[in-house]
Amino acid sequence: MRTSPLRLEQIADPENLRAAFLRAARGKAPRAEVIAFRTRLDAGLAQLHAEILSGTATARGFTRFRIFEPKERVIHAPCFRDRVLHHALVGLCEPEFERRLIADSYACRRGKGREAALRRAEHYAARHTWFLKLDVAKYFDSIPHATLIPGVAARFRDPRIVALWTRLIRAHETAPGRGLPIGALTSQHLANSYLAPVDRLVKETLLIPGYARDMDDMILWSDDRATLNAAKSQIETLLAARGLRLKATWHLQPTARGADFLGYRVFPFGSRLARPSRRRFLRRWAWLERARELGAICEAEGQRRALALTAFVRVARREPLRRRLFGAAKTEVGHRAPTASTAAAVGTTPPPTAALPTATTTSRATATTTSVSGSPSCPGSTRRRKPPLTRPVSRSGRARGADEDSTAALCR
Numbered sequence: 001m002r003t004s005p006l007r008l009e010q011i012a013d014p015e016n017l018r019a020a021f022l023r024a025a026r027g028k029a030p031r032a033e034v035i036a037f038r039t040r041l042d043a044g045l046a047q048l049h050a051e052i053l054s055g056t057a058t059a060r061g062f063t064r065f066r067i068f069e070p071k072e073r074v075i076h077a078p079c080f081r082d083r084v085l086h087h088a089l090v091g092l093c094e095p096e097f098e099r100r101l102i103a104d105s106y107a108c109r110r111g112k113g114r115e116a117a118l119r120r121a122e123h124y125a126a127r128h129t130w131f132l133k134l135d136v137a138k139y140f141d142s143i144p145h146a147t148l149i150p151g152v153a154a155r156f157r158d159p160r161i162v163a164l165w166t167r168l169i170r171a172h173e174t175a176p177g178r179g180l181p182i183g184a185l186t187s188q189h190l191a192n193s194y195l196a197p198v199d200r201l202v203k204e205t206l207l208i209p210g211y212a213r214d215m216d217d218m219i220l221w222s223d224d225r226a227t228l229n230a231a232k233s234q235i236e237t238l239l240a241a242r243g244l245r246l247k248a249t250w251h252l253q254p255t256a257r258g259a260d261f262l263g264y265r266v267f268p269f270g271s272r273l274a275r276p277s278r279r280r281f282l283r284r285w286a287w288l289e290r291a292r293e294l295g296a297i298c299e300a301e302g303q304r305r306a307l308a309l310t311a312f313v314r315v316a317r318r319e320p321l322r323r324r325l326f327g328a329a330k331t332e333v334g335h336r337a338p339t340a341s342t343a344a345a346v347g348t349t350p351p352p353t354a355a356l357p358t359a360t361t362t363s364r365a366t367a368t369t370t371s372v373s374g375s376p377s378c379p380g381s382t383r384r385r386k387p388p389l390t391r392p393v394s395r396s397g398r399a400r401g402a403d404e405d406s407t408a409a410l411c412r
Contacts, residue, residue: 117212
């Protein structure tokens with residue numbers, strides 16, 4: 001097995017640490033911990049440089065909290081100094097993790113996000129008659145350190161890098177010798193690569209024609225039901241050898257019934273939002289409209305949240321909510337659906353009869369842009385009274401209730 005020639009000095013290089021700080025601070029500049037670190041940036045990076053080279057760099061602690069949608073999860077968010085360390089390490093080690101993954105693995109990889117995974121799932125669903133949906137039970141909490149650490153050690157020649165990875169892995173446990181913290185950048189890459197042997201088994205040994213995996217969510221497609229049933233048994237055996245087990249809620253069904261994947265339901269003719277995802281969208285959209293009308297959030301924050309919500313819906317090409325939100329506008333086959341940052345790009349403006357659920361809408365007749373936020377603007381802007389958003393409604397004709405959960409949880 002070829003190992004990486006990466007050296008610890010490259011990770012501790014001041015330029016690498018400075019670039020890691022910029023990546024860790026992206027989108028978080030107003031936070032107090034980022035401001036505090038930036039005020040003594042040179043001293044903080046110099047201390048981190050010394051700790052890495054001396055072999056004392058490790059995780060200093062996590063902020064623990066819970067989220068409840070789409071299901072309850074315990075998040076352990078590292079402090080900002082640890083985030084800088086994680087970016088410095090992963091930024092140089094990522095190619096080593098990447099080269100051992102197959103093309104149909106889609107979590108925390110550049111160009112292989114949620115939309116790419118969904119498009120691949122649609123591709124296979126249109127060509128095969130049966131699917132097998134598998135999920136690992138309590139995946140992050142169950143990963144055994146005794147199996148994970150040797151796998152990492154086999155990738156790097158420099159034992160000091162292996163020691164650094166080992167300290168970061170052992171800094172968190174959900175049970176003795178098990179678990180990775182959900183919320184850490186290092187955990188995403190470690191957890192994704194830990195199931196690479198399953199990818200190889202499915203594609204190279206079992207020769208399953210259709211396969212897609214996003215972290216621990218796996219779907220296999222075939223035209224032979226017996227083949228998929230046999231594949232499940234072999235996957236279970238391999239997972240057991242790696243200290244894991246499948247959830248009891250696995251599915252082996254005809255593709256025409258639709259497969260749940262990443263908050264969507266994938267059919268041979270395309271994808272729609274899964275029912276829980278649609279309910280969360282309607283609830284959060286109703287809450288967003290009320291918050292804007294009451295002035296609870298500023299215009300910029302309302303725009304950010306609206307873009308995130310509508311981007312999630314745009315990805316599902318056969319979702320009925322698309323017509324309610326965007327009118328008759330359709331995404332062309334092969335065209336990359338806009339993300340939250342590009343939903344208002346040129347060419348995505350709907351006909352004037354439909355109201356885009358973003359913070360701004362454009363009138364085709366007048367070619368003028370009008371803000372639709374009913375909330376006060378951020379500091380430095382002028383307060384204006386604006387019409388409310390057009391609210392998506394459920395099939396019963398009533399808007400759902402709302403909560404204040406982060407829209408980030410909508411994706412899964």
